[in-house]
Amino acid sequence: MTSPLGGLSILIIEDDFYLADDAQQALEAAxxxxxxxVSNADDALELLARTRPDCAxxxxxxxxxxxxxxxxxxxxxxxxxxxxxxxxxSIIPAQFASIxxxxxxxxxxxxxxxxxxxxRR
Amino acid sequence: xxxxxxxxxxxxxxxxPAAAEIVARxxxxxxxxxxxxxxxxxLNGPCLAVIATEEGLxxxxxxxxxxxxxxxxxxxxxxxxxxxxxxPLYRVATWRDALVASLGNVxxxxxxxxxxxxxxxxxxxxxxxQRQYDLRGLLGELEHGNxxxxxxxxxxxxYAIIFSDADDLITDWLPGAASVFGWSPAEMIGKxxxxxxxxxxxxxxxxxxxxxxxxxxxxxxxxRWHVGKGGExxxxxxxxxxxxxxxxxxxxxxxxxxxxxERQRNEERQAVLLAELxxxxxxxxxxxxxxxxxxxxxxxxxxxRERLSGRIAAMARTxxxxxxxxxxxxxxxxxxxxxxxxxxxxxxxxxxxxxxxLLTPKAAEVLTLAVHELATNAAKYGAIGxxxxxxxxxxxxxxxxxxxxxxxEWKESGVPIEPESDRRRGFGTELITRRVPxxxxxxxxxxxESDGLRCRIAFPVRDGESVLQTDVPAAFRxxxxxxx
Numbered sequence: 001m002t003s004p005l006g007g008l009s010i011l012i013i014e015d016d017f018y019l020a021d022d023a024q025q026a027l028e029a030a031x032x033x034x035x036x037x038v039s040n041a042d043d044a045l046e047l048l049a050r051t052r053p054d055c056a057x058x059x060x061x062x063x064x065x066x067x068x069x070x071x072x073x074x075x076x077x078x079x080x081x082x083x084x085x086x087x088x089x090s091i092i093p094a095q096f097a098s099i100x101x102x103x104x105x106x107x108x109x110x111x112x113x114x115x116x117x118x119x120r121r
Numbered sequence: 122x123x124x125x126x127x128x129x130x131x132x133x134x135x136x137x138p139a140a141a142e143i144v145a146r147x148x149x150x151x152x153x154x155x156x157x158x159x160x161x162x163x164l165n166g167p168c169l170a171v172i173a174t175e176e177g178l179x180x181x182x183x184x185x186x187x188x189x190x191x192x193x194x195x196x197x198x199x200x201x202x203x204x205x206x207x208x209p210l211y212r213v214a215t216w217r218d219a220l221v222a223s224l225g226n227v228x229x230x231x232x233x234x235x236x237x238x239x240x241x242x243x244x245x246x247x248x249x250x251q252r253q254y255d256l257r258g259l260l261g262e263l264e265h266g267n268x269x270x271x272x273x274x275x276x277x278x279x280y281a282i283i284f285s286d287a288d289d290l291i292t293d294w295l296p297g298a299a300s301v302f303g304w305s306p307a308e309m310i311g312k313x314x315x316x317x318x319x320x321x322x323x324x325x326x327x328x329x330x331x332x333x334x335x336x337x338x339x340x341x342x343x344x345r346w347h348v349g350k351g352g353e354x355x356x357x358x359x360x361x362x363x364x365x366x367x368x369x370x371x372x373x374x375x376x377x378x379x380x381x382x383e384r385q386r387n388e389e390r391q392a393v394l395l396a397e398l399x400x401x402x403x404x405x406x407x408x409x410x411x412x413x414x415x416x417x418x419x420x421x422x423x424x425x426r427e428r429l430s431g432r433i434a435a436m437a438r439t440x441x442x443x444x445x446x447x448x449x450x451x452x453x454x455x456x457x458x459x460x461x462x463x464x465x466x467x468x469x470x471x472x473x474x475x476x477x478x479l480l481t482p483k484a485a486e487v488l489t490l491a492v493h494e495l496a497t498n499a500a501k502y503g504a505i506g507x508x509x510x511x512x513x514x515x516x517x518x519x520x521x522x523x524x525x526x527x528x529x530e531w532k533e534s535g536v537p538i539e540p541e542s543d544r545r546r547g548f549g550t551e552l553i554t555r556r557v558p559x560x561x562x563x564x565x566x567x568x569x570e571s572d573g574l575r576c577r578i579a580f581p582v583r584d585g586e587s588v589l590q591t592d593v594p595a596a597f598r599x600x601x602x603x604x605x
Contacts, residue, residue: 016404017556018411039559086403087396105407 003031004116011056012037013044013070014084023057026108027115041069048073055119060085060092071096080118126150127243130160130173136204140172143239149247157181164189170246171199175206175213178220187223196257198226200246205231281357283376289314289332292373301380303350314376317347319354335363336371343378356385405440409433415548435460435493439486453478456485457514460492464500466512475516478527481583484561487552488529488578494549495531495576504533504573511535524581533573553578
């Protein structure tokens with residue numbers, strides 16, 4: 001069993017419980033320590049005020065529609081992250097042009113590869 | 122020029138008939154006027170030129186003639202040919218100067234006049250007059266064209282048309298602009314055109330960039346949101362054109378644009394709906410994929426398939442309710458009845474009590490699935506499946522920490538419980554005890570009591586938001602907040 005994310009702490013921001021839980025299991029199986037998961041931007045900001053993850057997985061929809069509050073906070077803090085989105089790519093603002101993105105539903109292998117690459121950049 | 126003649130005023134001697142003869146030879150009609158008053162009256166009709174002798178004018182009220190000459194229309198400058206008289210020069214010099222000055226287009230011929238001299242003067246006058254009539258025709262056409270242009274421009278109420286000077290200060294604010302933006306001409310003339318741009322565009326220097334491009338390329342597209350008098354947003358699709366002087370310098374600008382606010386809003390709304398549809402479809406598929414991989418894998422494949430399709434059907438029922446109408450929310454009592462109905466529960470052993478509640482899409486989704494799990498479980502192991510079992514479902518609103526909460530309880534009774542029975546921590550348990558706190562910020566508990574299962578779910582309620590309101594992408598909601 002390889003551990004592509006071994007030793008990394010990864011924050012999961014995802015409003016859907018099942019998808020968050022799936023991601024958590026996948027990441028932990030790959031050796032990561034999961035922060036959260038949190039279901040909304042407020043919880044994400046609170047968590048980020050206390051601890052700094054190595055990288056993050058950010059769902060674009062957080063209940064109230066496309067919301068980039070958490071993404072902006074991560075960018076400010078210099079925490080690398082990956083977008084997971086059910087929306088068309090065009091909805092992602094230009095300031096996040098360089099952020100890798102995965103379309104839902106994402107294959108587990110694609111998710112792990114994107115996080116591993118982003119965290120080690 | 123039919124019916125139009127040269128007027129002749131020569132009351133004394135042979136000069137009148139002689140002049141008339143010369144005029145007739147040039148091919149136009151001559152009309153001899155009896156005296157000065159007759160000439161003045163006749164000037165009110167069309168005429169080609171006036172030939173007059175000084176003795177016919179001397180001593181008359183020349184102001185009448187001067188006033189007439191001054192009040193001619195812009196195109197007209199009637200030629201006068203004046204034949205001098207033998208009046209002694211010292212008496213006539215000042216008078217003659219005043220006469221020549223007041224009539225404007227005057228040729229003075231000293232008598233005796235050679236026939237060829239008068240003929241050439243008459244021909245020159247006729248040519249000049251003909252040109253004036255031609256000009257009158259052209260002016261008329263121009264005026265007619267102008268009138269049509271004005272009617273079009275003033276009645277094109279969906280088109281904002283604005284002229285400005287070289288500094289882009291408004292010089293003409295046409296009725297279309299007034300109707301599109303709400304400001305009257307008096308409010309806008311003299312103001313910078315940039316007033317109609319949004320504050321964001323002004324901060325980015327868009328008005329200046331647009332003028333720069335119009336200067337360089339002749340015109341610049343102007344397709345963007347603007348702002349009207351009441352702060353409302355107006356979408357214009359049009360352009361800004363640089364207007365130039367003969368020497369090429371910019372003398373001003375014309376901005377013309379069609380108001381397509383309504384169409385633009387519809388397009389943006391359609392884009393929102395499309396994005397939302399995409400998002401929902403993907404999310405539902407991701408959720409289904411997740412459902413397949415989780416939950417109780419015990420039992421036969423047939424049982425697993427049955428459980429899975431039951432859950433998918435419950436999700437589908439919520440979707441149907443959610444998309445039935447926007448802003449309606451979902452009726453909790455209806456959800457519960459539907460799920461019990463799906464398990465063929467005996468209605469006499471079921472009680473459902475609670476006030477009408479409208480739920481947000483997320484809450485409706487979670488609760489529907491929770492009730493579905495409770496009902497299938499009750500049908501298989503609990504109160505619905507045994508003859509004496511009863512199910513009581515009730516809910517209420519309550520205040521907790523200043524917030525409105527929904528308190529929901531599902532209580533089964535009449536179910537004999539084996540002391541050693543141990544509930545598996547399956548899909549339903551996870552849903553109630555973990556998904557409720559995670560997604561609804563609430564609490565969910567399940568307890569096996571002496572006569573059956575008790576489940577409590579509580580979470581803060583937000584007033585029923587429509588399926589669209591909750592999920593309109595933030596970027597678009599920001600636009601709406603600005604009054605677009």
